[in-house]
Amino acid sequence: MSKITLDNIDFKNIKLPFQPHVLSGILKLQGDSMMNFHGLNNLVKSDQSITALILKIANSSFYFRGNEVTTLEQAIGIIGFQTVISFSIAASIKNAYASANYSKFRKFVWQHSVVCGIVSKNLAVRLHLDQYKEEAFIGGAIHDIGKVILNSLDRKLFITVLHEALDANAPFFAIESKYFGFNHNELGARCIEFWNLPEVYKIIAMHHNDPELVVGTLTNENEKILLLLVAYGDILAKKYKYGQLTEQDLSGEARIAQKLGLTNEDRNYYDNQFLDEMKGDAFYQFFITLL
Ligand SMILES: [Fe+2]
Ligand SMILES: [Fe+2]
Known part of the structure; x- marks a missing residue:
C-alpha cells in the first residue's frame, strides 16, 4: 500500500x-x-x-x-x-x-469538541460579541475535525497516537506528525476546504493550537476574533478535563486571554464557575450524553 x-x-x-x-x-x-x-x-x-x-x-x-x-x-x-x-x-x-464510537475518542475528541463549542459561544456573549456566537459554536465544534479523518484513514494508528499523546502529555499534532507525517490541523483545514465551508473554519482548524503565530497577519477582523475565541475555548475545554491540557496550552493561555480583552474577573469566572453552569445547559446535556 x-x-x-x-x-x-x-x-x-x-x-x-x-x-x-x-x-x-x-x-x-x-x-x-x-x-x-x-x-x-x-x-x-x-x-x-x-x-x-x-x-x-x-x-x-x-x-x-x-x-x-x-x-x-x-x-x-x-x-x-x-x-x-x-x-x-x-x-x-x-x-x-459518530464514525468513531470508542470511549477515548468520545471523551478526547467528540466531548472535547462540543465543550469547546459551548465555551467559545459563551465567551463571545460574555465579551459582548454576540454577533459571533453561532460561528464560535461551530468553529469550536469542528476545530478538531482532522482527528475524525485521521481515525477514518487508519483507526489503529490513530489509537496509537491517542495513547501516546495521553501518556506523554504531549500535544496531539506532534505525535500525529510523527506517525502519519501530517497532523489533524493540516488535514482538517484541507477537509473544510474540500467541503466548501467558510474560510474562517479552515483558519480555525489550521491554527487553533498556534493562534499567536498568525493572528497579527489576518486582515479580516471576524477571522481574528473567531480564531482567538476558539483557541481560548479549546484551552478551557481541556482545563475542564474534556481533553488533555499540555504545557504549551498553559504557556499561551494568559496572552490569548489578553488579546481577547478578558479581565481577571472573567478568567476567574471561567476557571471557577462556568463548568457548573454549563452542565445545566441543554446543548451540553444532549450532546455529551448522546454519543
Ligand atoms: Fe486540535
Ligand atoms: Fe482541540
Missing part, C-alpha cells in the same frame, strides 16, 4: 456518516424569515438523523409542553428558530464524529 500523504488523500471516498452540504446549507440561513423556515425544513428533512434528533429534543423534559411533537414545524414553534438551527448544526456535526 502506498503511503498516505496530505496530497493523495481521496476526500471523496472517506466514509463519514455526514452530509457536508446539509451543514453548509444551514450555515447560509440567516434570520428567521419564511423563506429560511422552508429552507431549514428542507435541509433538515434531507437528513433523517437530524430530524429524529430535533424531535427527540423537542419532546425532552427540557422543552416538553404536554403534547407530543411529531413535526419539524411544531419543534421550531416550541424550541425557536435560532435554537433549532444551532441544534441542527450540532446534530449534523455529531454524525461526522
Whole structure:
C-alpha cells in the first residue's frame, strides 16, 4: 500500500456518516424569515438523523409542553428558530464524529469538541460579541475535525497516537506528525476546504493550537476574533478535563486571554464557575450524553 500523504488523500471516498452540504446549507440561513423556515425544513428533512434528533429534543423534559411533537414545524414553534438551527448544526456535526464510537475518542475528541463549542459561544456573549456566537459554536465544534479523518484513514494508528499523546502529555499534532507525517490541523483545514465551508473554519482548524503565530497577519477582523475565541475555548475545554491540557496550552493561555480583552474577573469566572453552569445547559446535556 502506498503511503498516505496530505496530497493523495481521496476526500471523496472517506466514509463519514455526514452530509457536508446539509451543514453548509444551514450555515447560509440567516434570520428567521419564511423563506429560511422552508429552507431549514428542507435541509433538515434531507437528513433523517437530524430530524429524529430535533424531535427527540423537542419532546425532552427540557422543552416538553404536554403534547407530543411529531413535526419539524411544531419543534421550531416550541424550541425557536435560532435554537433549532444551532441544534441542527450540532446534530449534523455529531454524525461526522459518530464514525468513531470508542470511549477515548468520545471523551478526547467528540466531548472535547462540543465543550469547546459551548465555551467559545459563551465567551463571545460574555465579551459582548454576540454577533459571533453561532460561528464560535461551530468553529469550536469542528476545530478538531482532522482527528475524525485521521481515525477514518487508519483507526489503529490513530489509537496509537491517542495513547501516546495521553501518556506523554504531549500535544496531539506532534505525535500525529510523527506517525502519519501530517497532523489533524493540516488535514482538517484541507477537509473544510474540500467541503466548501467558510474560510474562517479552515483558519480555525489550521491554527487553533498556534493562534499567536498568525493572528497579527489576518486582515479580516471576524477571522481574528473567531480564531482567538476558539483557541481560548479549546484551552478551557481541556482545563475542564474534556481533553488533555499540555504545557504549551498553559504557556499561551494568559496572552490569548489578553488579546481577547478578558479581565481577571472573567478568567476567574471561567476557571471557577462556568463548568457548573454549563452542565445545566441543554446543548451540553444532549450532546455529551448522546454519543
Ligand atoms: Fe486540535
Ligand atoms: Fe482541540
